[in-house]
Amino acid sequence: MCGIIGYIGKQEAAPLLFNGLKRLEYRGYDSAGIATLDSGLHIKKEVGRIDDIHSKLNLTDIPGTLGIAHTRWATHGGVTKTNAHPHVDCNGNIAVVHNGIIENYQELRNSLDSSNHQFKSETDTEIISHLIEDTMKKGYNFEDATISALKSLEGSYAVMVMNKDERKLIAARKGSPLVLGVANDGYFGASDIPAFLEHTKDVVYMHDFDVAVMSDEGLKILNILDNKQVDRKIDTIEWDIAQAEKGEFQHFMLKEISEQVDTVQMAVQQDKKIIDDVVNDIKNAHGIFFIGSGTSYNACLAASYIFSKINKMHINVVLASEFPNYGHFLTPKTLVIAVSQSGETADVLDAVKSAKERGCKVISIVNVIGSSLTRTSDSFISLNAGPEICVLATKSYTSQLALFTLLSYALTGSYDEGKAKLTYLWNVIYQLTSATMRNKIKELAEKLKGKNNLFLIGRGLQYTTALEAALKIKEVSYIHAEAFAGGELKHGTIALIEKGTPCIVFVSSENEKQIISNAIEIKSRGGYIIGVSPRNNEVFDFWIKAPEANSENPIVQIIPIQILAYQLAVLRGLDPDRPRNLAKSVTVN
Numbered sequence: 026m027c028g029i030i031g032y033i034g035k036q037e038a039a040p041l042l043f044n045g046l047k048r049l050e051y052r053g054y055d056s057a058g059i060a061t062l063d064s065g066l067h068i069k070k071e072v073g074r075i076d077d078i079h080s081k082l083n084l085t086d087i088p089g090t091l092g093i094a095h096t097r098w099a100t101h102g103g104v105t106k107t108n109a110h111p112h113v114d115c116n117g118n119i120a121v122v123h124n125g126i127i128e129n130y131q132e133l134r135n136s137l138d139s140s141n142h143q144f145k146s147e148t149d150t151e152i153i154s155h156l157i158e159d160t161m162k163k164g165y166n167f168e169d170a171t172i173s174a175l176k177s178l179e180g181s182y183a184v185m186v187m188n189k190d191e192r193k194l195i196a197a198r199k200g201s202p203l204v205l206g207v208a209n210d211g212y213f214g215a216s217d218i219p220a221f222l223e224h225t226k227d228v229v230y231m232h233d234f235d236v237a238v239m240s241d242e243g244l245k246i247l248n249i250l251d252n253k254q255v256d257r258k259i260d261t262i263e264w265d266i267a268q269a270e271k272g273e274f275q276h277f278m279l280k281e282i283s284e285q286v287d288t289v290q291m292a293v294q295q296d297k298k299i300i301d302d303v304v305n306d307i308k309n310a311h312g313i314f315f316i317g318s319g320t321s322y323n324a325c326l327a328a329s330y331i332f333s334k335i336n337k338m339h340i341n342v343v344l345a346s347e348f349p350n351y352g353h354f355l356t357p358k359t360l361v362i363a364v365s366q367s368g369e370t371a372d373v374l375d376a377v378k379s380a381k382e383r384g385c386k387v388i389s390i391v392n393v394i395g396s397s398l399t400r401t402s403d404s405f406i407s408l409n410a411g412p413e414i415c416v417l418a419t420k421s422y423t424s425q426l427a428l429f430t431l432l433s434y435a436l437t438g439s440y441d442e443g444k445a446k447l448t449y450l451w452n453v454i455y456q457l458t459s460a461t462m463r464n465k466i467k468e469l470a471e472k473l474k475g476k477n478n479l480f481l482i483g484r485g486l487q488y489t490t491a492l493e494a495a496l497k498i499k500e501v502s503y504i505h506a507e508a509f510a511g512g513e514l515k516h517g518t519i520a521l522i523e524k525g526t527p528c529i530v531f532v533s534s535e536n537e538k539q540i541i542s543n544a545i546e547i548k549s550r551g552g553y554i555i556g557v558s559p560r561n562n563e564v565f566d567f568w569i570k571a572p573e574a575n576s577e578n579p580i581v582q583i584i585p586i587q588i589l590a591y592q593l594a595v596l597r598g599l600d601p602d603r604p605r606n607l608a609k610s611v612t613v614n
């Protein structure tokens with residue numbers, strides 16, 4: 026995944042693009058670049074993070090009130106300056122930034138090679154500028170040549186294109202996110218709203234195959250499936266720029282962890298009619314699948330335990346990437362609930378596509394409204410968590426859990442009771458995210474920061490928390506962390522426990538006896554036991570108090586470990602917001 030932004034208007038473009046890029050950096054941070062137009066095209070690009078590139082090249086010092094910019098997460102071609110966007114045609118007249126993957130790129134490149142086009146990079150993106158150049162040579166104008174180029178692309182794209190001879194900014198999307206911003210003095214296009222939110226809250230969500238042509242005369246949107254102009258409504262978004270900024274926090278990760286005191290409450294502020302409709306769909310379905318990837322999958326798994334316990338209902342929980350193996354169970358009576366923070370995860374979108382092909386109803390639980398998933402589902406429920414910028418999912422996870430829990434209560438006819446319980450959790454979350462708790466967990470992080478391995482165990486719902494906690498620790502601190510159901514560690518992996526091996530044990534009142542006896546097994550082999558538990562126990566070497574919250578335990582118990590993962594990253598000198606090799610949403614299979 027990459028981030029793109031473009032601007033045309035009355036202000037100098039480069040500073041706006043630079044600030045926008047910084048807000049999109051969570052989408053990729055291998056390299057970045059900016060192109061602007063005044064009397065000619067100016068391009069600056071380099072390998073590295075945006076601030077470092079800026080110190081070297083001064084990215085805001087390029088003239089022009091029209092420009093495009095890109096921050097890259099490499100797919101086609103290595104991390105080099107030449108592969109950094111923007112890419113241009115043979116003569117340097119047409120500049121393109123792109124997020125997505127052009128699947129027929131080799132075929133198109135071969136045919137352009139045979140017409141003597143000179144390629145500089147190894148990227149799939151560069152073919153777009155050459156295709157436009159090729160068509161313009163045949164007498165087409167910039168707009169028509171761009172549309173013709175887009176029509177020949179297979180795969181996914183969000184692109185923004187500019188041309189040295191015209192004050193026009195062209196933006197198009199198919200399968201990758203792109204939103205337009207309508208400001209008083211110009212237009213923006215970007216992969217995500219925070220990129221331009223300080224300038225306007227009025228947005229237009231582009232649909233697949235839409236091409237927007239922005240100029241000083243106005244905005245026009247065509248859909249290239251039938252070449253007709255379309256009317257897309259302007260929505261005003263409700264959250265503000267403060268939610269997309271770090272504020273007093275050093276990192277987005279800590280900010281987003283702290284926001285859970287509000288976001289869990291926001292998740293349960295739903296239109297009751299939407300919840301009732303989903304409840305009816307669940308009741309009428311013959312076979313239900315919860316699907317997601319990464320953290321969203323872990324939320325699905327936790328939800329399946331909740332539905333089993335509270336609703337006595339069996340749910341099939343499948344990783345989105347493994348969903349093709351279940352195709353033969355799908356019928357038009359199957360209900361698929363697809364969960365995704367970004368709504369752009371390729372594995373989830375593919376799974377949804379295959380479910381729809383088999384006639385299933387698809388409901389999604391999504392944070393980013395206007396994302397591909399909200400469009401392809403029959404209906405969706407919004408997480409209302411506000412922008413999640415850190416690559417790690419934290420607040421979106423607890424919002425997913427809160428929403429699933431609310432659905433579970435609603436299914437038993439106890440919607441109001443469920444909503445009240447979840448709302449009241451703010452009190453507990455407030456304690457768990459307080460400075461006192463953060464300092465206590467920092468003490469633990471100091472003890473663990475030099476470890477190479479740690480284990481996590483839990484039973485029932487606590488097992489699903491262990492899985493999510495392990496993912497958090499691994500992806501941000503790079504410490505190997507492995508989760509087990511309480512009874513499973515002794516079936517082999519206990520061989521790895523030696524003196525001082527840390528093991529985090531998640532305890533609920535319901536399974537206290539069994540999980541404590543598992544902890545004792547580990548301790549007697551030398552393990553260092555960290556209890557996340559309502560009550561202290563003599564087996565614990567370190568105790569984190571997490572009040573008993575029954576079905577809401579997953580929301581409560583993950584928070585201290587989110588903080589631990591954060592502290593471990595900071596103490597190990599790592600950037601918690603931008604872990605290596607990761608991108609916020611994985612738009613490749």
Ligand code: M6R
Pocket residue numbers: 318319320321364365366367368369370373416417418419496500607609610611
């Ligand atoms: O946007 P999604 O919820 O679909 O993303 C799914 C995963 O890629 C995501 O949860 C990933 O595992 C995060 N890095 C977890 O912190």
